[in-house]
Amino acid sequence: MTLNVKYNNKSNKSSIYVPELARINKIQQISPTEKLFDIVFEDDKNQNNFNFEPGQFVELTVFGLGEAPFSICSNPENKDFFQLCIRDIGNVSGALHRMKEGSKIGIRGPYGNGYFPYEKMRNHNIILIAGGLGLAPLMSLVKYILHHREDYKEVMIIYGAVNPENILFKDDIQYFSSRNDISICVTVDNPDAEWTGEVGVCTKLIPRVDFPVEDTCAVVCGPPVMYKFVIIELEKKNYSSEKVFLSLERRMECGVGKCNHCHIGDKLVCVDGPVFSLWQIKNLKEAI
Numbered sequence: 001m002t003l004n005v006k007y008n009n010k011s012n013k014s015s016i017y018v019p020e021l022a023r024i025n026k027i028q029q030i031s032p033t034e035k036l037f038d039i040v041f042e043d044d045k046n047q048n049n050f051n052f053e054p055g056q057f058v059e060l061t062v063f064g065l066g067e068a069p070f071s072i073c074s075n076p077e078n079k080d081f082f083q084l085c086i087r088d089i090g091n092v093s094g095a096l097h098r099m100k101e102g103s104k105i106g107i108r109g110p111y112g113n114g115y116f117p118y119e120k121m122r123n124h125n126i127i128l129i130a131g132g133l134g135l136a137p138l139m140s141l142v143k144y145i146l147h148h149r150e151d152y153k154e155v156m157i158i159y160g161a162v163n164p165e166n167i168l169f170k171d172d173i174q175y176f177s178s179r180n181d182i183s184i185c186v187t188v189d190n191p192d193a194e195w196t197g198e199v200g201v202c203t204k205l206i207p208r209v210d211f212p213v214e215d216t217c218a219v220v221c222g223p224p225v226m227y228k229f230v231i232i233e234l235e236k237k238n239y240s241s242e243k244v245f246l247s248l249e250r251r252m253e254c255g256v257g258k259c260n261h262c263h264i265g266d267k268l269v270c271v272d273g274p275v276f277s278l279w280q281i282k283n284l285k286e287a288i
């Protein structure tokens with residue numbers, strides 16, 4: 001398909017809403033509903049200048065259709081390309097799933113001033129709790145931590161998926177399992193005949209973690225219903241709300257704090273988040 005797009009590719013852009021032209025370099029189907037996209041900017045200068053923090057997101061444009069925010073799930077240290085894990089759920093995501101390698105898209109960002117505070121987490125044990133697609137934003141942090149492994153104490157991932165075929169990042173999970181400096185426990189709601197792992201929701205694994213709470217940080221990302229129950233378990237263990245970090249998702253339009261679509265009380269998920277400490281949001285009624 002030839003795209004006839006009037007595209008402003010100058011660096012002195014007249015509008016913050018004008019995306020940079022990028023290309024889908026590689027597509028991998030990693031579950032029945034999710035694909036992993038490797039993305040590079042068409043202009044090398046944009047690629048070289050693209051630096052992001054774990055937990056940040058981009059606004060991705062499918063030309064002629066619309067745009068949507070997606071969390072970056074690759075290692076921030078990888079400067080050759082970045083990755084997005086996208087569920088086929090609607091207009092923009094569905095169009096992306098129908099695209100082929102080499103297709104052109106637009107990218108704005110990276111956005112989000114609240115990212116996973118990996119500096120504060122140094123010299124702490126880290127427990128990462130993910131449900132479903134929530135593993136995607138956490139992957140960027142996990143890869144960062146593994147790249148700087150000596151800066152962190154024990155690292156554990158607890159990951160819950162609906163059923164075995166929905167488990168995302170299976171190759172990475174296998175790799176993590178082969179290392180002796182990170183532990184990972186995957187649980188599924190609905191096991192199949194071959195499944196030999198844990199069964200049930202991920203919250204039931206939290207009581208088994210025995211890291212000393214005073215030097216442990218917890219990071220949570222998953223479907224909205226999960227947060228409440230995870231927080232109950234973490235609070236039972238007396239985790240400090242300043243050491244629990246959550247990535248929140250809301251309907252988002254502009255991504256840059258102009259449209260107010262993603263507000264939660266006085267916070268905007270796009271510019272104040274998407275990662276917040278529990279301490280920042282625990283008194284905001286609609287947050288969790």
Ligand SMILES: Cc1cc2nc3c(=O)[nH]c(=O)nc-3n(C[C@H](O)[C@H](O)[C@H](O)COP(=O)(O)OP(=O)(O)OC[C@H]3O[C@@H](n4cnc5c(N)ncnc54)[C@H](O)[C@@H]3O)c2cc1C
Pocket residue numbers: 057067068069070071072084085086087088089090091092093094133136137248249250251252274
């Ligand atoms: C900060 C942030 C990070 C995100 N990261 C990812 C990611 O890494 N991977 C990924 O696949 N998606 C991610 N999303 C969600 C993504 O932005 C889109 O919302 C999603 O892809 C649907 O967009 P669409 O245009 O395809 O669907 P639409 O056509 O807009 O909607 C299809 C259906 O899904 C419902 N829907 C759409 N968005 C949401 C939502 N956010 N919550 C509840 N229901 C919704 C609609 O009501 C409709 O029923 C993220 C969102 C935010 C705010």
